[in-house]
Amino acid sequence: MARAPVLTPQADDFPQWYQDVVAKAELAENGSVRGTMVIRPYAYSIWERMQGEVDARIKATGAENVYFPLFIPESHLQREAQHVEGFSPELAVVTHAGGKELAEPIVVRPTSETVFGEFMAKWIQSYRDLPLLLNQWANVVRWELRPRIFLRTSEFLWQEGHTAHASQADAAAYARRIHFDVYLAFLRDVLALPVLVGIKTDTERFAGAINTMTCEVMMRDGKALQMATSHELGQNFARAFEMEFSDAEGERRLAWTTSWGSSTRMVGGLIMAHGDDSGLRVPPVLAPIQVVVVAVKDDDETRPVVEAVERELRDAGVRVRVDARPAGLGRRLTEWELKGVPVRVEIGPRDLAEGVVSVVRRDTGEKAAVPVAAAAAAARDLLAVVQESLAEEARTRAASLTREVTTIEEALEAAETGFARLPWKTVGPEGEKRLNQKAVSVRCLQTPDGGVPDDADADDLVAVVGRSY
Amino acid sequence: MARAPVLTPQADDFPQWYQDVVAKAELAENGSVRGTMVIRPYAYSIWERMQGEVDARIKATGAENVYFPLFIPESHLQREAQHVEGFSPELAVVTHAGGKELAEPIVVRPTSETVFGEFMAKWIQSYRDLPLLLNQWANVVRWELRPRIFLRTSEFLWQEGHTAHASQADAAAYARRIHFDVYLAFLRDVLALPVLVGIKTDTERFAGAINTMTCEVMMRDGKALQMATSHELGQNFARAFEMEFSDAEGERRLAWTTSWGSSTRMVGGLIMAHGDDSGLRVPPVLAPIQVVVVAVKDDDETRPVVEAVERELRDAGVRVRVDARPAGLGRRLTEWELKGVPVRVEIGPRDLAEGVVSVVRRDTGEKAAVPVAAAAAAARDLLAVVQESLAEEARTRAASLTREVTTIEEALEAAETGFARLPWKTVGPEGEKRLNQKAVSVRCLQTPDGGVPDDADADDLVAVVGRSY
Numbered sequence: 001m002a003r004a005p006v007l008t009p010q011a012d013d014f015p016q017w018y019q020d021v022v023a024k025a026e027l028a029e030n031g032s033v034r035g036t037m038v039i040r041p042y043a044y045s046i047w048e049r050m051q052g053e054v055d056a057r058i059k060a061t062g063a064e065n066v067y068f069p070l071f072i073p074e075s076h077l078q079r080e081a082q083h084v085e086g087f088s089p090e091l092a093v094v095t096h097a098g099g100k101e102l103a104e105p106i107v108v109r110p111t112s113e114t115v116f117g118e119f120m121a122k123w124i125q126s127y128r129d130l131p132l133l134l135n136q137w138a139n140v141v142r143w144e145l146r147p148r149i150f151l152r153t154s155e156f157l158w159q160e161g162h163t164a165h166a167s168q169a170d171a172a173a174y175a176r177r178i179h180f181d182v183y184l185a186f187l188r189d190v191l192a193l194p195v196l197v198g199i200k201t202d203t204e205r206f207a208g209a210i211n212t213m214t215c216e217v218m219m220r221d222g223k224a225l226q227m228a229t230s231h232e233l234g235q236n237f238a239r240a241f242e243m244e245f246s247d248a249e250g251e252r253r254l255a256w257t258t259s260w261g262s263s264t265r266m267v268g269g270l271i272m273a274h275g276d277d278s279g280l281r282v283p284p285v286l287a288p289i290q291v292v293v294v295a296v297k298d299d300d301e302t303r304p305v306v307e308a309v310e311r312e313l314r315d316a317g318v319r320v321r322v323d324a325r326p327a328g329l330g331r332r333l334t335e336w337e338l339k340g341v342p343v344r345v346e347i348g349p350r351d352l353a354e355g356v357v358s359v360v361r362r363d364t365g366e367k368a369a370v371p372v373a374a375a376a377a378a379a380r381d382l383l384a385v386v387q388e389s390l391a392e393e394a395r396t397r398a399a400s401l402t403r404e405v406t407t408i409e410e411a412l413e414a415a416e417t418g419f420a421r422l423p424w425k426t427v428g429p430e431g432e433k434r435l436n437q438k439a440v441s442v443r444c445l446q447t448p449d450g451g452v453p454d455d456a457d458a459d460d461l462v463a464v465v466g467r468s469y
Numbered sequence: 470m471a472r473a474p475v476l477t478p479q480a481d482d483f484p485q486w487y488q489d490v491v492a493k494a495e496l497a498e499n500g501s502v503r504g505t506m507v508i509r510p511y512a513y514s515i516w517e518r519m520q521g522e523v524d525a526r527i528k529a530t531g532a533e534n535v536y537f538p539l540f541i542p543e544s545h546l547q548r549e550a551q552h553v554e555g556f557s558p559e560l561a562v563v564t565h566a567g568g569k570e571l572a573e574p575i576v577v578r579p580t581s582e583t584v585f586g587e588f589m590a591k592w593i594q595s596y597r598d599l600p601l602l603l604n605q606w607a608n609v610v611r612w613e614l615r616p617r618i619f620l621r622t623s624e625f626l627w628q629e630g631h632t633a634h635a636s637q638a639d640a641a642a643y644a645r646r647i648h649f650d651v652y653l654a655f656l657r658d659v660l661a662l663p664v665l666v667g668i669k670t671d672t673e674r675f676a677g678a679i680n681t682m683t684c685e686v687m688m689r690d691g692k693a694l695q696m697a698t699s700h701e702l703g704q705n706f707a708r709a710f711e712m713e714f715s716d717a718e719g720e721r722r723l724a725w726t727t728s729w730g731s732s733t734r735m736v737g738g739l740i741m742a743h744g745d746d747s748g749l750r751v752p753p754v755l756a757p758i759q760v761v762v763v764a765v766k767d768d769d770e771t772r773p774v775v776e777a778v779e780r781e782l783r784d785a786g787v788r789v790r791v792d793a794r795p796a797g798l799g800r801r802l803t804e805w806e807l808k809g810v811p812v813r814v815e816i817g818p819r820d821l822a823e824g825v826v827s828v829v830r831r832d833t834g835e836k837a838a839v840p841v842a843a844a845a846a847a848a849r850d851l852l853a854v855v856q857e858s859l860a861e862e863a864r865t866r867a868a869s870l871t872r873e874v875t876t877i878e879e880a881l882e883a884a885e886t887g888f889a890r891l892p893w894k895t896v897g898p899e900g901e902k903r904l905n906q907k908a909v910s911v912r913c914l915q916t917p918d919g920g921v922p923d924d925a926d927a928d929d930l931v932a933v934v935g936r937s938y
Contacts, residue, residue, distance in 0.1 A: 029588065031538035032545060032587060033538060033540040033542055036538035036539070036540055038537050038584075038588055044534050044535050045534070048534065064510035065513050065514070065517065066508055066509055067508040067513055068507050069507065069624055070505070070577075070624050071610075072502070088568070090567065091568075092575075094561050095562070095563075095564045095565065096562040096564065097562065098558065098559065099557070099558050099612075106502055106561075108563065119507055139539055139608065141540075143567035154540075155538055155540065
């Protein structure tokens with residue numbers, strides 16, 4: 001089955017491969033307004049599955065969903081100085097509405113700390129109202145000069161959590177819970193990705209935060225993608241919005257807040273971390289279509305077998321799709337490879353004459369002839385195998401492209417192909433500037449064993465350094 | 470259990486009752502930018518349940534979810550003349566972004582026919598690409614001079630479907646499928662509402678449509694709320710966006726499109742159609758919390774019973790919440806009444822001493838002493854009873870407040886308390902103007918038996934007339 005490659009090979013030109021796969025797998029297109037995107041059905045179904053998995057984990061921490069307005073009065077955004085400084089170059093501003101010029105310009109939310117802050121301050125009276133754990137699924141706008149579909153778009157979809165706590169310890173513990181039990185667990189168990197966890201340096205930290213935890217994942221070109229971040233905001237926003245509560249002794253105290261987010265950028269990460277020269281490879285736990293049953297010919301011999309396999313898979317709780325379209329087989333197989341459906345069952349007259357069907361793994365391309373009666377079970381059993389195989393492949397790749405080094409020079413060299421790990425005290429703010437000049441950054445600071453540091457000033461922190469999206 | 474009323478009685482001041490219940494049940498608040506709203510957790514959980522139910526029905530028609538940009542270039546919106554005329558006074562316009570004035574102003578979407586039109590025209594080449602059935606869940610902005618939470622807000626959440634078809638007949642059939650199998654079915658079977666179906670007059674039709682079907686529901690003050698609409702757009706948008714396809718004979722033809730939407734306005738409709746002087750009454754099929762198990766005292770005798778009842782309900786698939794908070798019982802019961810949880814199980818020491826618990830219906834207030842072992846089953850069985858009882862009450866009320874009349878004068882009189890039905894040929898465009906001058910409108914045109922007319926010019930159409938939100 002020699003078919004011409006439909007994508008630029010990754011090794012030739014990774015950015016072009018990415019553009020090709022986004023277009024050919026019909027994932028998304030650039031919108032009419034520069035920097036925006038149109039998310040097409042298949043990519044949106046992937047996003048819906050991501051939302052469902054992340055949302056369930058967020059709710060399991062006790063947070064509740066809400067919806068805050070898209071529009072923020074310009075004056076509100078300015079109440080937290082560092083925050084406005086961080087975001088002002090990226091803002092889209094509404095100056096006219098209802099046929100008139102507005103008295104005060106309105107900002108389209110780039111993130112919602114300030115709107116949540118204003119209302120949470122009203123809702124919190126006593127320590128009994130704490131913690132207040134809120135989350136919203138929404139669109140946000142950050143004007144991008146160099147947009148890239150899914151990775152950096154002027155409008156993107158995300159969830160943003162905003163919480164308030166009675167103590168710094170409680171805020172820190174909750175931010176960690178989100179970091180580990182929501183983001184890390186989702187990325188590892190659903191997306192089958194090896195995740196670097198750690199904290200951001202002063203330079204890379206979120207505008208207004210006192211600590212930012214990050215989940216960084218290596219893409220197949222050796223660059224890092226930040227998949228989700230969790231911020232401890234200290235009392236900065238609480239102070240700006242007078243978010244006070246009475247403690248058990250009746251004393252008025254300032255709350256401690258957190259915020260945390262993950263976005264449609266994860267779709268880009270999924271593509272670049274698992275995709276190969278034939279297209280996406282979607283991990284089965286995530287996949288909107290886990291098994292596609294392909295009728296080679298839609299005839300009277302094939303149809304009952306296709307239906308029986310489909311029914312058995314569906315009854316077993318597998319997300320299955322039947323493809324009995326009249327288009328040519330090669331074109332259809334190419335489409336399912338591009339879309340990265342984990343397992344294919346191909347049912348054709350020649351195989352059926354021998355009482356078998358073909359069961360094909362998308363990750364390795366391995367194809368097995370399986371007796372008709374065993375096909376559904378074989379396809380279903382492969383799902384866990386493919387999930388682990390994709391995870392293992394990504395882990396091995398990330399490990400092989402990560403080097404332990406001791407100098408900035410070595411770090412820069414290692415960053416040409418992957419990550420470098422070196423002592424943070426060797427780098428420091430000055431070394432970080434030197435790295436940045438070469439488009440390399442400190443992705444995160446870790447404990448020596450790869451954990452999230454409790455103490456940002458500990459002497460033995462390790463900097464993980466690389467190029468990034 | 471005499472408690473002071475927490476809400477203005479409906480009979481005294483219905484609009485004030487609505488404001489009270491929105492505030493006291495902690496459903497929503499006005500946002501900082503005039504006309505926007507903050508949807509709080511309980512109301513958002515109601516909206517999430519609505520979304521889930523509507524989304525499943527939309528997907529069952531074969532439509533797929535997508536996401537199109539928030540921003541529309543001003544020039545695009547102007548390509549369909551009637552459409553831009555309909556929406557221009559309501560637009561919010563972004564003139565600055567990324568720290569600069571934009572070369573072309575950007576409109577924040579008031580609805581997305583134009584953006585969908587542009588891309589669907591690219592995706593449709595052949596009759597094999599049709600029908601193309603798309604839907605999105607998104608926020609939209611229509612500047613409101615007289616905003617009202619949930620009912621009319623400058624930003625609201627909705628789904629908007631956009632489809633293209635090879636023939637007018639196919640477009641019309643699909644629009645009807647959405648109207649009946651999605652909207653009517655959802656409003657009737659989930660929200661327990663009696664729905665008036667029909668078509669809009671020329672005056673009331675969607676900007677750019679050739680036919681608009683509507684689902685109208687009577688609120689408890691006798692006014693109508695439009696809950697969902699489905700539009701046949703003819704070839705108006707296809708022409709504006711050159712949405713052409715090759716038919717089976719290779720001829721180039723223009724597509725026929727539809728659009729259809731339902732929004733957070735339905736939350737307002739739910740409140741006003743079922744709510745009473747004690748608060749919301751949420752139909753059990755919709756309710757995010759179907760049964761609340763209230764521990765009168767959180768002590769060692771009560772706790773195991775509460776847990777057993779909770780477990781049994783949860784195992785039976787009931788959405789259950791336990792309330793064992795230390796706050797006073799009266800305050801807690803008031804809260805659950807305000808939130809309209811359909812069934813309460815109250816477990817207290819005095820009842821337990823006699824081996825019973827109290828099972829209370831929110832819709833009627835009826836309270837029954839039920840043996841402990843039978844409590845969960847009794848509560849669960851009540852859910853279907855309450856659902857039907859709310860539906861029946863709303864049906865009876867709507868029927869009793871609808872009068873068959875023969876003149877405009879009688880219609881105006883009937884509209885003071887409810888709806889009037891009269892021959893459309895008696896009203897006509899001139900009569901419609903007279904009604905409008907008195908803030909009364911033709912809600913829809915029906916066949917004599919209350920169906921959706923196939924022929925908008927039929928001689929026997931009935932106009933349903935009333936005041937509206």
